[in-house]
Amino acid sequence: MDEHDPPKLPTIRDVALAAGVSIGTASKALNGQGQLRPATVSRVQAAARQLDFRPNSLAQSLHRASSLTVGVISSDSFGRFSMPVMEGIEDVLGSAQRSVFMCNAADDPAREKMHIDALLARRVDGIVVTGRRTDPRPALDLGRSALPVVYAYTQVAQPHGQTFSPPCLLPDDFGGGEQATRHLLEQGRRRTAHITGPQKFEAARLRAAGYLAALEQGGDDLAPARVLNGAWSETWGREAVGELFSGPASARASPPDALFCGSDQIARGVLEALRELRLRVPEDVAVVGYDNWDVFAEATRPTLTSVDMNLRDLGRQAGQRLLDLIGGGPGRDPGGPLRLPCRLVVRHSCGAPVNEEAPDPRSST
Template sequence: MKPSWDPPATRPSPTTIRDVAAAAGVSLSTVSKGLNGTGQLREETRQRVLQAAKRLNFRPNDLAQSLLRGRSFTVGLISADRYGRFSIPILEGIENALESTRMSVFLCNAADDANREREHIEQLLAKRVDGIIVTGRRSDPRPPLEVSAHSVPVLYAFSQVSDSKALCLLPDDVGGGRLAGEHLIAAGRRRIAHITGPEDFEAVKHRCAGLKQAVEQNSLPWRVDDVMSGPWSEMWGRYAVDDLLDRNQKIDAIFCGSDQIARGAVDALRDRGVRVPDDVAVVGFDNWQIIAAETRPALTTIDMNLHELGRQAGLRLLGMINGEDQQSGVIRLPCSLVTRESCGASRPVQPFARDNTLEGLA
């Protein structure tokens, strides 16, 4: 009786360098030289080797080649950002920086799990990566990677450690907050409130400090009561707007610590019949396209330029891999302002009158 199922097909053996040598009619050493572009071979011989390898779908053993070259042409990216909101644009920037070197990036998601992170580190070291970049979902200090017994260079991007010898690349959150405040003030806004995230976040403190600098440097009063900290959510933005305007009807601008908060704030203002930007201008932070571009009106916001941060991380790690001296410590890269309708970007900016700055603001 015939069986009712077919036995699994036998997996064909992978093509070896010996198969390529036989097909091209050359020695093993000639195949190696032809594939690696080394040695003195006639062009006709080199092409015969390459054509035979292509015809047989031969793939060199990358691990064996990396042992010979002392390089694997791979780097690891360890992230705690499980949703990819920050790590994906950073990854794209890293890949952009390494594209010309034909280096590949292994993305490992540790998801704030120390044990999982250690497992990823062991796997990356076993793969003999040439370097490791560490990123996260927030820029607050974290423990350094435990790779001191290995010579692999490590760099932190949108992440930082307290080790002064480490290289950490971060957005300039103070500069971003100052940029938002200066833009609103240049548009003639005089009473700027701030709705932001949890006050224990370093970025929250820095963005608030930047806004305060802009306000005080333009001789406007800084009112602590107009600063509200809470969760990173649209719901918090809606609640905070209601609380702020119930206490103070003179607010004419709101700088929000994230685009999510800003979207909730815009919704709450609309529900109260407050026109954005006519009555109250709104600026967010992140330039998260799926939020900022779809908010009505579209959201003016601060861009952390994470792609460029990732590109700088890739370039600097490449320099470390090549043995070049790199600056250590925390380096903060500039943010930029993306203007849309929520701050009145489509209208002429009114000059800010300094002669009556304090009138009616108390």
């Protein structure tokens, strides 16, 4: 062998020779199969360690009908939403001694198909699909494979006439919007507005619907609801404040004393614009955001009260659901997506006692 050639990896044949047993006995000893004497098993394992032998995981999967691996396909290039979901998935799958292959499809169907083919070739036991938004998307095209699939922070478009769909776990954006608005009303705020993202996004529509539902139940002394749709950006937050406090809209109604923002990014622009108008937060205007993104929520002045979607817990539940399916549980869930509760993390921007250190009671499940 040339000195520049890479070293040859040890094989099961080398282990068997070093341990003085047959190849079949060596394989059984390393895979925990058969009824071998403990001394034989110890001798084979010691030989494998000495040779630094690593079994072929794909070959092992053929024997046990499981690769102990799972694929995760994401379209979230930035990782803002998929990474907490991924962490939750790994919390569960790691405890179950399963490895995770992370694939970024970047909203490209051809790239997604490439990843699906690669995961199927690796004989993964199941796939979790996640993304950067909750709007419906096409189901994975697995061909003839009956591989278990769970969707987390995304959902499958329901074909007409179909009564069953794969498991789809989503945050309860309606409940999150309702919870944020109810909290502002409990602080005595009576003139509210909701500044949120484009109406084409399901999350924006549901959060606005929760806002409106809370106002309907809030009493007769509330000012009319005001919903302003724009981009998911700080720039839009600043523009919306201008419209509400100094633009044409402000001439038709009293300025709001509370603003519920559809994202923390919007809320940051709102806080900057209010400061430029010399309006105090929360004394003059209370502000609540959405996402509980610490890059914004903890860095703003004052710190931002925000709705947390519990994405890590959502990932944990998605991972557990996939394990259940792999173990032979029901392959389909009737009734559409499962929406998991959000929680409000109270900081200084709303004027209520701070609870940002309070643990999520679901985080240990």
